Amino acid sequence: MTAPDLPSAAVDDPSAYGYRPELKRTLSSFQVFAVSFAFISVAVGIFATYDDLLANGGPVGIWTWPVAMAGQLLVALVIAQFAARIPLSGSSYQWASRLANPRIGWIFGWLTFCYLITGLTAIDNAMASQCLMPLFGMAPDETTARVITVVILLVQAVLAIASTRLVGLINSLAVGVEVAIVIVLVVGLLIAVALTGDGSVDNLTSRGVTAGSGDYWAFGGGLMATMIVGLATLVGFDSAANMAEEAKDPHRTVPRAIVGSVVAAGVLGMLFLIALTVAIGDVDTVSKSDSPVADILRAQLGAPMERILLVCVGIAFFGGGMVTMTSCARTVFAMSRDARFPGHRVLGKVNPQTQTPIGATVLPLVIGIVTMVVIPGDALLELITAGTLFPAITYGLIVVLYLAVRRRLSHTEGAFSLGWFDVPVAVAALAWTIFAVVVLVSPMSTATPIVIVVGLIAIGAAYLVSMLAFRRSVLTHEPSATAP
Incomplete structure (x- = not known):
């Protein structure tokens, strides 16, 4: 069978x-x-992972960030090539279905769905436990965090259903607030250090609490573990491609958004990491904190700035969660309108009033609520950790797909293109994604998350087999061009 x-x-x-x-x-x-x-x-990413960086690799571990930025940028350039030529909701699901075959496309779609649904759970639960509860002076409590998470999910779902334009406006506000506060914090921290002398440039080369560690340079050791900061943060840039059917001039705006977001986030994140690290007064004490970012800001800029940070991070959390829910809904909708997702008759419909896929948006809401109610504490943490593996796996497969089908892609005046550099970039991106997966699975603590990832893939495989057995026709062709 050939692709259409x-x-x-x-x-x-x-x-x-x-x-x-x-x-x-x-x-x-x-x-x-x-x-x-x-x-x-x-x-959000640095707020959630900076404690791991200090504990595993020491302050010097921040220099793995530009490595992760460079690698993820290579992947973004490859994804932008697809986004410029097939601007459809479902992104990688559509690319693989149309350039390889629907069965391979379905695998891409399922992997994307898994990483978006686990990512949504991670973002909203972290917003509840690490941001909102400290902001309102609430004592740590898992049950309370889960109740707040469900409320956040409900609000995000209502907004995502109401209007895509509303989602765009809220995200724009969240991004504006996040960029402004990070720039203010970078400048404020550096000025505070210069005036008080409480901090040191020497922190940038310090191993902190990991000094003398025997496995620091080992495979799966301390330095390698610090890569999680960049790998867990600089992901999801392909979400713009999932919104391609709702973007104006998508074959130009979407590729630019994918590449531009990685560059902007990479540069801004590096500046923030440098400022935070220079501003550490006592490396040992801060490295043992559960919230080192908040501690550094409180020590250098005072308690009011810490609360302002929590408000701004909360806005960023909310925007990120809403984007994740919306992107997940578009993946479900794209697969459902091709009758390739469970419950496709309901999930593949767009409401004529809101012009949004209501059923496809309600699904991640329901899964999120069930997760909060059913899955116990340790298992929930492992599920969230497992979510970091899915983007790396999915990105690697997208790069492999590009190398296999690149000659079938059209070339259009004004559309994003790497030209003669596409093969070297794609090969380098493939090498990077392999390295990223190795980094993520190397710690012994990832054994359970790996099992969870394999389990979720197995569930998808079982449904794919059922389609091949009982509804093979939906996997043998793609919709053909029709008049609107």
Whole structure:
């Protein structure tokens, strides 16, 4: 079986790919960028992982960030090549279905769904426990955090269902607040250190509490473990591609958003990490803290600034979670309108009033609520950890797909293209994704998350087998171009 022919040039109209246009194009160029940047969320990522960096690799571990940025940028460049030529909801699911075959496309779609649904749980639960509860002076309590998480999920679902334009506006606000506060914090911390002398540039080369550790340079050791900061933060930039059918001029705006978000987040994150690290007064004490970022800000800028940070991080958390839910809904919708997802008759419909896929948006809400109610504490933590593996695996497969089908991609005037550099970039991106997966699975503590990842993939495989056995026809062809 061969994949169907694609339009000879980049086409924005879904009818050129066999779909009736149902989603409304409301997202501007900046709003599309905000989708990817909000998913990455530098403030949220560093806030959540800086303690691991200090404990595993010491302050010097921040220099693994530019390595992760360079590697993820290579992947973003490859993904942008696809996004410029097949601007459809479902992104990698559509690319693989149309350029390889629907069975391979389904695998891509399921992996994307898994990483988005686990990512949504991670973001909203972290917002509840690490941001909102400390902000309102609530004592740590798992049950309370889960109740707050459910409330956050409900609010995000209502907004995502109400209007894509509203989602774009909220994300733009979240991104604006996040960029502003990070810049203010970077400048404020450096000025505070210069005036008080409480901090040191020497921290940038310090191993901190890991000095003398025998496995620091070993495989799976301390230094390698610090890569989690960049690998866990600089992901989700492909979410803009999932919103392609709701973006204006998508074959130009979406690729720029994908690449631009990685560059902007990478540079901003590096500046934030340098400022935080220089501002550490007592490396040993801060390294043993559960919230080192908040402790550093409190010591250098006072308690009011810590609370301002929590408010801004909360906004960033909310924006990131809403983008994740919306992106997940578009993946479910894209697979369902092709009758390839459980419950597709309901999940593949777009409400004519809101012009959003209500059923596909409710699904991640329901899964999130069930997760909070059913899964016990330790298992929930392992599930969240497992979510970091899915992006690396998915990105690696996308790069492999590109190398296999690159000659079938059209070339359009004005569309994003790497030209003669596409093969070297793709090969380097593939090497990077392999390295990233190795880094993520190398610690012994990842044994349970690996089992969870394998289990989720097995569930998807079982459904794929059932389709091949009882509904093979839905996996033998793609919709053909029709008139709108």
